[in-house]
Amino acid sequence: MTRPAETSRRTLLAAAAGVAVAATAGVSAPAVASAPGAAPAHRPRRRAAARLVDNRAWTSYADWRGGTDAGTRAVAGRRPGLVIAKAAGRSDYTDPHTGAVATWEYATWTSPAHRLAVPSTEVIASWNAHTPAGTWLQVELSGTYSDGTDTPWYVMGRWAAGDQDIRRTSVDGQSDDKSSVWTDTFAIDAPATGLRLVSYRLRLTLYRAPGSTVTPTVWRLGAMGSDVPDRFTVPESVPGLARELTVPRYSQNVHAGQYPEYDNGGEAWCSPTSSQMIVEYWGRRPSTDDLAWVNPDFADPQVCHAARFTYDYQYEGCGNWPFNAAYAATYQDLQGVVTRLGSLTDLETLIAAGIPAITSQSFLKEELTGAGYGTSGHLMTVIGFTADGDVIANDPASPNNPAVRRVYKRREWENIWLRTKRYNASGNVSSGTGGVCYLYFPAQLTDRQRTALAAVGVR
Structure with a gap:
């Protein structure tokens, strides 16, 4: 959510406005794939910082x-x-x-x-x-x-x-x-x-x-x-996992201009598009009857469905964080929470247990190599890590579904996600989300899933 910069250290509370892009850019254990040349599940790493x-x-x-x-x-x-x-x-x-x-x-x-x-x-x-x-x-x-x-x-x-x-x-x-x-x-x-x-x-x-x-x-x-302190940069974490989860890929830009009554259409649907990817990762999706209202000429009607049913009529956007988590939990035996994580080590812990995450970040085009756009607030889905520790993300700000899978440099990605202060395109100080993410997971957890969630503070 966007709010006036002078009222808080964070000028956005979610990426419901989608990406302001400068250029286009019941299953308890879903399928996973190891990255080529995958390293052992856990390499030695520094002790995690005190929780905030x-x-x-x-x-x-x-x-x-x-x-x-x-x-x-x-x-x-x-x-x-x-x-x-x-x-x-x-x-x-x-x-x-x-x-x-x-x-x-x-x-x-x-x-x-x-x-x-x-x-x-x-x-x-x-x-x-x-x-x-x-x-x-x-x-x-x-x-x-x-x-x-x-x-x-x-x-x-x-x-x-x-x-x-x-x-x-x-x-x-x-x-x-x-x-x-x-x-x-x-x-x-x-x-x-x-x-x-x-x-x-x-x-x-x-x-x-x-x-x-x-x-x-x-x-x-x-x-x-x-209580996340103001910071322009965060400490660099040590890579500890090479694994990639098999998560459906959906582009928000495929829906540009569709249903403008919901946040001006698909170009602003980064949050519900990301939510739908993970809902389907867990084997859930809307029924044919649920989707009967969507124009049959539109591809991926379930993304339109997610936008409609996450839409906040006061904010006039689809990026209300709790509304997205609540949407995910409307599917049978899924839970959804909004939290903050402290490092990419936390994300590695979740990925190792088969749990992807939806993360919120903002950045200039030159701050994230390969993105091809800058944004004042955007959601993407982290699905794994390469053998070098770089972040594998399903980025909905892509021109089509096959282009959604991206690999972003670990250090760049970690900083734009975890910082609370940044410089915008005008050179003024703006705010970042400080590690906000949505987590969706089954109501009936495996021991490994339960341990991983507890390790990042979610029970």
Whole structure:
């Protein structure tokens, strides 16, 4: 998401605007391929730096039972979740994007306070849920600052998998005199003062039509807090893996001009295109009925589908980070989270376990050899590493699907992804994402997948 440079160290919260290019450029163990001349899975490497990220998620039956409920009920089973048991009340909602007014009954669940292991300048929530027709949900966050005062309740998203009942939306204009919400991210307004968020609670409100017996089901709710220091460069990591995952290749530019009502068309769809690649890597895809609305003359209709169902009607873009993770989790037994990683070593850990990642970065054309474009914010999918440690990426900012696979120089790629400060084309200081990525993975993990995710702070 783009936000004014003067309000935060990061001028973009996602690459939903796609690439501002200067030139065109149920499976638990999907197929993988080793790079030619592959090195052993792990070479010696330097000890990882101290973590700058705190992840907490509520996913288990005990987690859901541990919160404060008003009308919700925890459901046990293979994938524990939270549902409406009995409405706690009714409220009217005026959809700001359609003007429609409707009455909904609701129930709420509030998490226990989570004390951040990393007192944070930013927090991003994620959720995984099923919202049948006639239902939707809202996620809110409230926290305590390091000076002992509290934030208001901030809306982090109003979401439904479909768009027939409400239009999924972020909420602008939320701020006190210490913090603000920029589309999908809570941010301390002046981190240089030393103020941090030290704890938070999440509140989940589930909505359905009055008198209905259908209910949303939420399987995962959590947030990532971080305090990444300002930096133009990051330490160089030592290559430790040579492996390439077999991930479908989709170009966003194939869809240029298609469905301009969703973020001006495919040239801006780097985020949903990347999301669709990994959804299909895990063996999931929309059904024929799901795609019936897409013009049959369009190639790869599932990419159009992903754009429509990640679209944030307030931001007017497809790059809301939690909305992409939530989209991935609408497919059977997939989970999606937004986090930050600390180095390419973390990405190697995931790739070694067969887990690709969607990363957010911004750069000038000359900063990434072979890209052929510059961008103020772009998502691409990391699928592996060469024997020399260079990054193998499925880059949707490519002219066609076969051209999507790219190899980028390790040092260049690592720096543009992990830095928080950069110089833009005008020579002014802009911001970078500091290692933001989306991770999608099965609900039922193998031991190796679980260990790899835990190693990068995700459980």
